Amino acid sequence: MTADLLVPMFVTVIGAATPLLFAALGELVTERSGVLNLGVEGMMLAGAVTGFGTVVATGSHTLGMVAAAVAGAGMALLFAVLTLSLLANQVATGLALTIFGIGLSALIGARYVGTPIPAMPKLDLPGFTDLPVLGPILFGQDALVYLSLAATAGVAWFLSRSRAGRILRACGESDISAHSIGYHVIRIRYLAVLFGGALSGLGGACLSLSVTPMWIEGMTAGRGWIALALVAFASWRPGRLLAGAYLFGGVTIIQLYLQGSGLVQIPAQVMNMLPYLATIALLTVIAGGAWRGRLDAPACLGKPFSPPS
Amino acid sequence: MLWKIDRRRFLQGAAATTALVTASGIRAAQAAEPLKVGFVYVGPIGDYGWTHGHDLGRKAVEKKFGDKVKTTYVESVAEGPDAERVIRQLAQQGHGLIFTTSFGYMEQTLRVAKQFPKVMFEHATGYKTAPNMSAYNSRFYEGRAILGHIGGKLTKTGKIGYVASVPIPEVVMGINATAIAARRVRPDAEVRVVWVNSWFDPAKESDAAKALIDQGVDIMTQHTDSPAPLQVAEARGILGFGQASDMKQYAPKAQLSAILDIWAPHYIARVQAVLDGTWKTQSTWEGFKEGALVMAPWGDAVPAELRKEADAMVADTISGKFHAFTGPIKNQKGEVVVKAGERMSDGDLLKMDWYVEGVKA
Secondary structure, three states: OOHHHHHHHHHHHHHHHHHHHHHHHHHHHHHHOOOOOOOHHHHHHHHHHHHHHHHHHHOOHHHHHHHHHHHHHHHHHHHHHHHHHOOOOHHHHHHHHHHHHHHHHHHHHHHHOOOOOOOOOEOOOOOOOOOOOHHHHHHOOEHHHHHHHHHHHHHHHHHHHOHHHHHHHHHHHOHHHHHHOOOOHHHHHHHHHHHHHHHHHHHHHHHHHHHOOOOOOOOOOOHHHHHHHHHHHOOOOHHHHHHHHHHHHHHHHHHHHHHHHOOOOOOHHHHHHHHHHHHHHHHHHHHHOOOOOOOOOOOOOOOOOOOOO | OEEEOOHHHHHHHHHHHHHHHHHHOOOOOOOOOOEEEEEEOOOOHHHOOHHHHHHHHHHHHHHHHHHHEEEEEEOOOOOOHHHHHHHHHHHHOOOOEEEEOOHHHHHHHHHHHHHOOOOEEEEEOOOOOEOOEEEEEEOHHHHHHHHHHHHHHHOOOOEEEEEEOOOOHHHHHHHHHHHHHHHHHOOOOEEEEEEOOOOOOHHHHHHHHHHHHOOOOOEEEEOOOOOHHHHHHHHHOOEEEEEEOOOHHHOOOOEEEEEEEOOHHHHHHHHHHHHHOOOOOOEEEEOOOOOOEEEOOOOOOOOHHHHHHHHHHHHHHHHOOOOOOEOOEEEOOOOEEEOOOOEOOHHHHHOOOOOEOOEEO
């Protein structure tokens, strides 16, 4: 393959990886605070349909992104009230949130089926975007792509360097200790869950505003579940998550290009397995290798907390 | 009357309803009761493709029979064990006629049909039948040949892209019909196939289309259910075909035409048969002739002369003068599989598992 093909291929990879990165990054923060929210798919769909509807109504992709984040956070708020304030089971509530999101987004979106919108504008820096090879990759993406990378760096810094991030992790590792030294565990978890919802909403908006600028019911097609799996495979670390999302997106796209080349005689079923196999293999190697760190899930993940009186 | 039920609510409600029906001993078809007709869909009715087409058929049944029928649909039912549960519950709820509208429901429909001998089942695109289970299908390949002809005439690069779903005879047949027709008018044409292993995944379908266009494809066709590949074709400035529904809104410039699935006549006929008590098991395979397939209005990019040729092909298909799988047909190795002048039998078509010459997959 030549650069002529590799560059557009990499651009397609970015499109496939960004929704996963957003959703998984949000879930990572949620889980590091000790809350397991399985409603990612539902929150993504809520974001996708709300973002889409906002663009139809206002014509502004920026407002669409904001609305998608707000819708995702709104779904997450529902989850937070049920699980954090009312102490409902997190697994069951998360599953219910996904089912609710699928139904609600279909209901809201019924009027948008068959309505196309313009795709999100790409950054175009005269002189830079035209550079060979790196130009279209580095300077030819839309705002969501840059935002996803900035968010990854921000979350990585927040969790490892900032005081607030350490407090959030403390809530995930030992809720009772965090509580006993005076932190408001429930409030912190609320914020983490809302942040997770907002990013899931943006992940959905990547699909409905950028990758396929249209609304169709169930258009996330299971990406919320992939995002959830990526968080665990990345052992709750943002850097590995970035690698995981791009690897999964990358192998998915590369196998499509290989099929399209008509040159490779590998059964399509095997090709379609590759992203899953490659991601599991690589992240297993990372987890077992020299960079091995703490791999366990946050100790309080999924456990309800009510402050002792 | 319409009962709009989504699958989850349906599953929750089903247990209660079943208990109620059993407890009160109500039989499904009392004289004054409307006939309950159930539909099981593989995608959402808002997919704007395959399932959308079936739902138009269901609505036509509602309109035609009014109070005499009551239709129920369950959407986004996964192929496999989940489907069996849904089909069984429809049967238990007293539906007299159940349409299951995806290939992957065949075994499940058959199993439930054996358990409910008084309920009539109609399974789409499969090949198994039972005394109370019919098979119905459309000759999509007839339409695919038209697409191949137009694509072969209009391609500049000689590469036609094909976003394919799952490798079953139905889909392989469509790919082959496209390739044969394209090579008849453009002998060096090739059909580049990308399998996404899903009927419905808009983002992946769009990625597959991008992979094809980046490698020189300039005509896009698809056998997946969303308008995503055609939308990519529009955005990249190439031409393409819609799938199952008219997708012109998504590709006003790019859409050359689309094969429209018209299920209403079949659904109305079969509901009528149950109402009249004349329903018998059958296996039907209908095409242009019976009105089960229609070509969407030609797009602006189809020149007048080509429209005439395509219209003539449709007419010749209807009259029986033209058959998409007429020899000589060679396989990928270049060996003649169907001799010159011979036509492939329906039986051979329905188990087609090999590619013709010109298919790159």
